[in-house]
Amino acid sequence: MNAGTTAAQNAAVAAARPARQSIRARLALTVTGFGALLVATCVLAPLVGSTPLSLVRVFDRTVPFADNVDAQIFFIARLPRVFAAALVGATLASAGVVLQALLRNPLATPFTLGVSAGAALGAILAITFGSAVTLGPFSPVPLASFAGALIAVAIVYTLASAPGRALSTSVLLLAGVTLNSFFSALILFVQYMADFTEAYRAVRWLMGDLDIGAFGPIVATLPLAIVSFGMFALLPSSLNLLSVGGDVAATRGVDVLRAQRLAFLSASLATSAAVSLAGPIGFIGIVVPHLVRLLVGVDHRVVLPASALFGASFLVVCDVVARTVMAPLEVPVGIVTALIGGPFFLWLLVRRG
Amino acid sequence: MAARAKRLIVALLVGTALACGRASPDQTTGPAPARRIISLVPALTEIVFAIGAGPQVIAVSSYDNDPPEVKTLPRVGALLDPDTERILSMKPDLVLVYGSQAELLNHLSRADIPTFRYRHGGLAELATTFRQVGELTGHLAEAARRSDEIERRLDQVRRRVAGRGRPRTLLVISREPMSLRQVEASGGVGFLNDLIQLAGGANVFADVGRQAVHASTEMLLAKAPDVIVDLHYTGALDDAQLQKEREVWRPLASIPAVKSNRVQLLVGDYLVVPGPRIVQAAEEYARAIHPDAFTSSR
Numbered sequence: 001m002n003a004g005t006t007a008a009q010n011a012a013v014a015a016a017r018p019a020r021q022s023i024r025a026r027l028a029l030t031v032t033g034f035g036a037l038l039v040a041t042c043v044l045a046p047l048v049g050s051t052p053l054s055l056v057r058v059f060d061r062t063v064p065f066a067d068n069v070d071a072q073i074f075f076i077a078r079l080p081r082v083f084a085a086a087l088v089g090a091t092l093a094s095a096g097v098v099l100q101a102l103l104r105n106p107l108a109t110p111f112t113l114g115v116s117a118g119a120a121l122g123a124i125l126a127i128t129f130g131s132a133v134t135l136g137p138f139s140p141v142p143l144a145s146f147a148g149a150l151i152a153v154a155i156v157y158t159l160a161s162a163p164g165r166a167l168s169t170s171v172l173l174l175a176g177v178t179l180n181s182f183f184s185a186l187i188l189f190v191q192y193m194a195d196f197t198e199a200y201r202a203v204r205w206l207m208g209d210l211d212i213g214a215f216g217p218i219v220a221t222l223p224l225a226i227v228s229f230g231m232f233a234l235l236p237s238s239l240n241l242l243s244v245g246g247d248v249a250a251t252r253g254v255d256v257l258r259a260q261r262l263a264f265l266s267a268s269l270a271t272s273a274a275v276s277l278a279g280p281i282g283f284i285g286i287v288v289p290h291l292v293r294l295l296v297g298v299d300h301r302v303v304l305p306a307s308a309l310f311g312a313s314f315l316v317v318c319d320v321v322a323r324t325v326m327a328p329l330e331v332p333v334g335i336v337t338a339l340i341g342g343p344f345f346l347w348l349l350v351r352r353g
Numbered sequence: 354m355a356a357r358a359k360r361l362i363v364a365l366l367v368g369t370a371l372a373c374g375r376a377s378p379d380q381t382t383g384p385a386p387a388r389r390i391i392s393l394v395p396a397l398t399e400i401v402f403a404i405g406a407g408p409q410v411i412a413v414s415s416y417d418n419d420p421p422e423v424k425t426l427p428r429v430g431a432l433l434d435p436d437t438e439r440i441l442s443m444k445p446d447l448v449l450v451y452g453s454q455a456e457l458l459n460h461l462s463r464a465d466i467p468t469f470r471y472r473h474g475g476l477a478e479l480a481t482t483f484r485q486v487g488e489l490t491g492h493l494a495e496a497a498r499r500s501d502e503i504e505r506r507l508d509q510v511r512r513r514v515a516g517r518g519r520p521r522t523l524l525v526i527s528r529e530p531m532s533l534r535q536v537e538a539s540g541g542v543g544f545l546n547d548l549i550q551l552a553g554g555a556n557v558f559a560d561v562g563r564q565a566v567h568a569s570t571e572m573l574l575a576k577a578p579d580v581i582v583d584l585h586y587t588g589a590l591d592d593a594q595l596q597k598e599r600e601v602w603r604p605l606a607s608i609p610a611v612k613s614n615r616v617q618l619l620v621g622d623y624l625v626v627p628g629p630r631i632v633q634a635a636e637e638y639a640r641a642i643h644p645d646a647f648t649s650s651r
Contacts, residue, residue, distance in 0.1 A: 051574075065606075066612070067607055072605065073574045077569065127530075132594050139530065140531050141534070192434070195587055196431075197587065201527060204535055211570050213570040323571070328572055
């Protein structure tokens with residue numbers, strides 16, 4: 001056990017050691033590669049759908065927008081979906097990387113700390129009680145799910161933090177898992193008491209949905225996403241050391257408490273925003289980080305931006321599949337992420353092994 | 354082609370219902386009509402009361418609200434959570450259940466309690482259901498009379514909208530409050546689809562062989578319905594909320610129904626129950642799809 005830990009420590013320290021030239025080159029190469037993939041998927045995705053579109057008609061300015069079906073499909077139905085998929089995919093994948101490092105647990109996901117269960121409880125209460133509370137571009141269900149997510153974050157954070165001491169990762173983990181079960185029980189209870197159609201709608205919400213139908217909610221989510229990604233950008237070097245252990249990180253000059261807080265808050269806020277926008281879309285937050293690590297190594301300075309870019313492309317592609325493969329019926333996107341991601345990940349694992 | 358396929362499906366469904374009725378002995382109670390009835394299906398509860406068998410009912414499901422007499426009756430669970438112990442302890446001589454309640458059916462058959470299995474079907478099966486329930490409860494004559502009257506009044510609605518064309522109609526069964534997310538619409542099967550047809554509309558999802566379709570924004574725009582019937586049957590909505598619910602359609606301006614202000618919000622649980630109140634439902638749907646057919650009488 002000791003030997004293993006020492007080896008892991010050495011590897012992490014080696015990864016964190018400033019090998020400036022090579023890391024810059026690798027970062028540039030990775031970002032260019034995954035960035036190109038993202039650009040390509042985002043350009044192609046809106047061109048595909050269940051209805052054939054004429055691009056000439058889409059951009060025909062002589063027809064008023066309100067009368068132009070092709071333009072309405074392109075700008076109201078498809079583009080917001082693609083942007084939402086990119087934003088949510090990038091967010092969940094990055095939050096997965098951050099939490100796996102923070103909790104030093106490869107099985108951690110953005111939903112491990114109870115954020116998604118809190119969001120789901122909020123959403124389901126809004127659905128069951130027919131909430132009519134709206135705020136700006138946000139309709140009742142996303143609003144309630146965001147509130148639920150924030151409450152979950154606040155509870156877990158309060159439980160795990162003691163003044164002046166580092167966050168206890170085991171308390172974080174246990175509090176998160178317990179909160180998940182507790183909220184899930186509440187969700188089941190509300191569903192059990194609800195009408196049959198409401199229960200169905202709640203289940204459908206849990207499968208994830210990117211069909212937002214407007215830019216408003218996406219734009220309104222952006223500030224929070226930008227702040228979270230700004231915080232992510234400060235993290236990679238600390239994450240390299242935190243993923244080995246708080247003591248090692250401290251001896252290497254990391255302000256452990258500050259880094260942990262930053263990691264926890266950025267990942268939780270970003271996840272709250274993503275889940276309130278599109279529901280708890282599973283699988284991305286756990287598989288994309290591991291997939292990216294298999295491709296580019298373990299250094300968080302590369303893994304984090306690569307995961308964000310790849311997570312975005314991955315969800316954009318999954319959503320294209322979701323809305324075309326059985327058209328006119330639509331497969332819930334959360335099912336597609338698991339059905340495509342699972343076998344792909346296993347294949348990569350076996351091939352590397 | 355589609356019409357023939359639909360007729361075939363309806364025929365198959367009716368056939369299945371009849372076959373079940375003949376094959377399984379537990380659906381007939383013999384000559385003595387049931388005196389202690391428990392209904393777990395709101396549509397059947399309404400039928401039982403409509404044909405005058407209300408006094409024979411001893412308990413209903415937790416979803417039952419209509420007619421008002423059920424409010425004082427004991428509740429014994431519903432579709433997913435029937436209270437088997439309570440049901441057995443009440444010593445019913447007929448239990449009306451959903452065909453999918455397999456476990457409950459097992460318990461009841463072991464206790465030798467007669468059951469009537471029900472599945473929601475199309476409009477065509479309503480008359481059959483009336484007669485079956487009438488026979489089991491000893492009110493066959495009244496059941497036949499009520500069923501014929503419903504047929505007659507549905508036919509009036511059908512005639513009223515005849516010859517007025519068939520606007521392409523989208524029937525929204527449910528969606529997220531104050532938003533066009535998670536829209537579920539009526540597909541080309543089931544009694545809601547039959548009602549659109551009867552009320553003089555052409556269902557935009559007639560080609561989808563399912564009762565409900567998850568309609569994405571793209572599908573809503575591409576189907577371009579002339580009329581949208583937007584159902585709200587759970588909870589009460591005040592005027593301001595109704596107005597806001599109507600407003601959510603506005604961004605999809607290329608849809609003819611939105612452009613010509615023909616998004617009709619209908620409120621009430623009778624709109625989705627295939628029971629005796631189906632006549633009012635049919636009239637409301639017809640009024641929403643063909644308002645001009647009703648202007649003269651008002």
